Amino acid sequence: MSRAIAAAHWPQALATILMQAARRVAQSALVLWAAFSLSFVILYALPSDPVTIMLNQTGEASLANAQQVAALRAEYHVDQPLAVQYALALKRALVLDFGHSIQTGEPVAQAVLNVLPATAALSLMALLMALSLGVALAVLAHLDQRRWIRDTLLAIPALAVSLPTFWVGLLLLQWLSFGWHWFPAMGNLGLQSLVLPALTLAIPTSAVIAQVLARAMTAVVEQPFVEVLRAKGLSHRQVLLRHVLRNSLIPLLSLSGVIIGNLLAGAVVTETVFSRQGVGRLAQAAVTFQDIPVVQGVVVLAAAIFVAVNLLVDLVYPWLDPRLGGRR
């Protein structure tokens, strides 16, 4: 009935949708601006400036004289007041120009774009592995109806999520690379070099997926419609795979933002352990050397990904579950 009403008033409905879309885009822009400004304030509040860092990155005593330093400070605008520096940076950021890396002199946008494909491939592979592992575990735990088996299987995520990525990575390296020579220990070359880092990254993520999914399934299994399905003569397996699993996916979808966030954060450690090029590694190096433009570029990129994923999820909700359409 509600559909019939909507169809009758479609120009009005379209206007509502457009309004909602406009509001979401405005919200996203606000989030991006906040991420940029916050990172700017935090980074510039630190007791150093790009030029000082640049002159001391050799790790040994610095030799530059005051006059040369002043010239460099003017070049990087660090002799200007903070507000001026912020305005300059924001103006450039609007056209996606985040300036040049202090460590390497490379344009930040280019530095980030260069490494983005590597991290995207790693995250995607890790996401696929994590989904397979997580869903398999949650389903397995519910397939067998003995309570102790379920409890044992569902204890695994809690354990897996508390394993430090660093340690898991080194352990995998030790066995599968140094010991048995199955996979290379380093590099970005080919699918083979992707397996170990993706697995390392997938383990904690799969734990989160398994936990959330299993909890949702436990709740759905107890709902009346499942009783009805059973009464109609469907087997436990059929009920679980065709109906319960589908109805349990919504909480997982709500978590997408967090999962993507986890993958990006995990990339910092994983890419470092496996000597892979990527956004995480870029961020790690930039933070160590207080390479402000690069850190800002990465922060804004991460915020943009986060915003995009959440926007996408919001759009997908009503399509997956028509009940959510009206509320949003």
Add this chain to the structure above:
Amino acid sequence: MRPPALVTLGLLAAILAGCGPEQAASDTAHSDQPVTGGTLRVALDGDPQCLDPHQAGNNTALNVGRQLVDSLTDQHPQSGEIVPWLAERWEVSPDSRRFTFHLRQGATFSDGTPVDAAAVKANLEDVVKLGARSRLGSSYLAGVQRIDIADAHSVAIVFAQPNAQFLQATSTMTLGLLAPSTLARPASERCQGQLIGSGPFVLKQFVHNQAVSLQARTDYQWPSALAEHAGRAWLEAIEFSIIVESGVRLGSLASGQIDVNTSVAPQDEPSIEAQGLHILSRANPGVVFVLALNERAPLLADRRVRQAISRAIDREQFKPLMSSRQKTATALLASSTPFYRDFSPLLKADPQAARDLLEQAGWRLAADGVRQKDGQRLSLTLDYWQAVPILELVQQQLRQVGIELQLNKSTISQVSATFGNGVTPINFLNLTRADPDVLRTVFHTASSNLSNRRPDDIDTALADSAATLQPGLRQTLIDQASQRLLEEGDAIALLELTTVIAHRDQVRGLHYEASSRLQFYDTWLRP
């Protein structure tokens, strides 16, 4: 989480060790005749960041860049003697102000342009123009007045003041020669690897935080006088991988995924040796790790307090915490520096003498074990970032004589910020350079003056040492300055920086150049 992981890696390494030594023993019968070909896989412990030799400062960049450019001269790693490379001979005026170099004929950059006097002039002018961007180079060329081209292969560099260190500076890769077409590019592009040099290797690819690939130049035939062969480099290519985790470098070397590990952690040394892998080490020449005491900091203005700090430190106790190949300091200059002299009697620990000095200076022990004077505690703060485990020990040793040392470890950028404002009482630093003039760079009041001294006789000795290349006189002046700096307690020498690398048995002819960086021209891979 780190220690257990490293322990397990170490254990694994020990297990893998089983087959190593026998293999090595049976193969050494093989010929020791170098062969051409092969790719050397080298692990670096950090991103080179900027590959341009004129701008580069960190060791990984220097290790890569050294293969790409040649220098006017070369320096013998043991004797410190300066020998011909691109310059076949040179003259230095008696006042060490005018340096004339005569270049060898036939050397070319990899774009085909000749290495001539004009190119040398353009390169040196480029370093001057880079200013602070050329962290090392700008100090080498300080006071340059003019550069004269006499003919196509002769060039003279004239300084406003005596500048004896310049001859050694021409042997460093910082003053290595780049093609004029490269010099025309912006500094940042050169950092990213837009580099053409005259070296035995050319740059093929540079991917940040990942790898640097070099390819041998087949028409190369102008190695330094120190080289062990003529013609092209033995290796076909060099593949540098950037591996930041020391455990991963260790495992990769043991499992044969790399040939050379350029940065060995002290705890990994025993397992490397147990596996028949080879370790190569060399002290970095230059100023050792020192505590530079700020003479104008209120607590350190009294010479007796500075001397007490020096006397309270027992370097013998550092040894369990250091690499077995590392040495404690015996002078301000590392033992591998030309004109080094052993001053260990001045560095002898004597806690009782330290206590006496502090008593004389009026510092009395208070109830908390830290000395006080006029209600002020003898408490100093040290901001540092280096991964050197001995500072906690120094802290304990000072505490035993009643001096409190607060250690504040942070990042390099934070430390340079506090350092920049000039109020830090103590600085912890080192500086690599294979010339004793490094003392002047660090301590002369008109230079970095890291002890914040007022001009005195030490300055005179340092300035005079920069004015002479006559070995006897230079030695006397350097000794004089070193001794006075130690006696005044301006700098407390602690330990030498040592570069420790490991390589597989197949790697031959690998050695350090005078500044303890790697030179791969003579390196070859045994098939």
